[in-house]
Amino acid sequence: MTERVLYLMICGAGPADHIDVAITQAQDRGWSVYCVATPAAVEHFLDLDKLEHLTGHPVRTGYQRQGQPALPKPDAVIVAPATYNTINKWAAGIADTYVLTQLAELTGLGVPIAVLPFVNTALAANLVLHRSIDALRASEVTVLFGDGGFQPHPPRHGGRVMADYPWHVVLDSVD
Template structure:
């Protein structure tokens, strides 16, 4: 049984993923029960055993089997670091992984979503990416990037500040 607000932290395969434990610590300090959901490629970027120990929950990267218990529903979602691929697929409603399936449903379920991109400038200035950011923002998703001044960075605490604005 889960007590407290449940935060799904969706982690993508980008350099800062190795340091996502810092975001977990910050979220837990604010009272969130953190469930890590990793894209399949992100599993190579994170320390799964350490994150499972830190959160007390299994890192999820695939849909559950019929005999496995259903996880607690997210009260909010942070995608950090979010890659070019994940952002574009999320905006288009593509649900070809467990993480993207959760994201595809979130706006329709009214679950607040904050996206912290980690995208190279060359990709962040492309029209498909700019459209994806715009489309997500139209649906109420908070994407923490200014496409005109994009540089890869991961201000973990900023994601929680924006999440607090959305959930208060």
């Protein structure tokens, strides 16, 4: 059986503290998981050594250095937890981090991409977020926001919804 490669693009939001849940669920479904993390995720949420041990692969946090192995071609990409910042920058074509550069390129290559946001109701009320989601969907990116996907929570209540973050929904969308 051919190995299925999944890029897990991790942004700096609360569910990143529980990214091991997503990795384990993906591995149980037969994916080989390669984590790629934003600077905020690395600075505030992730234990890179733990993730490397769990996946068997180093976490990519920046551009490939000389002597560093290239990432294999992905069969699918998950962006989770996707922040307001990442969604809006990606949709606007801003590629000022490694994750955003990769997302821009992978979108253009037509690789299947699924996004599971993590935003509060105040951020979700901003029209710019809805325009960005529409732009990504027009680019054939699956954005799991609203019915059947992520439901925003009140500001400063994110910690209360961590246990309900729907990792399985985003995995279902790329399986």
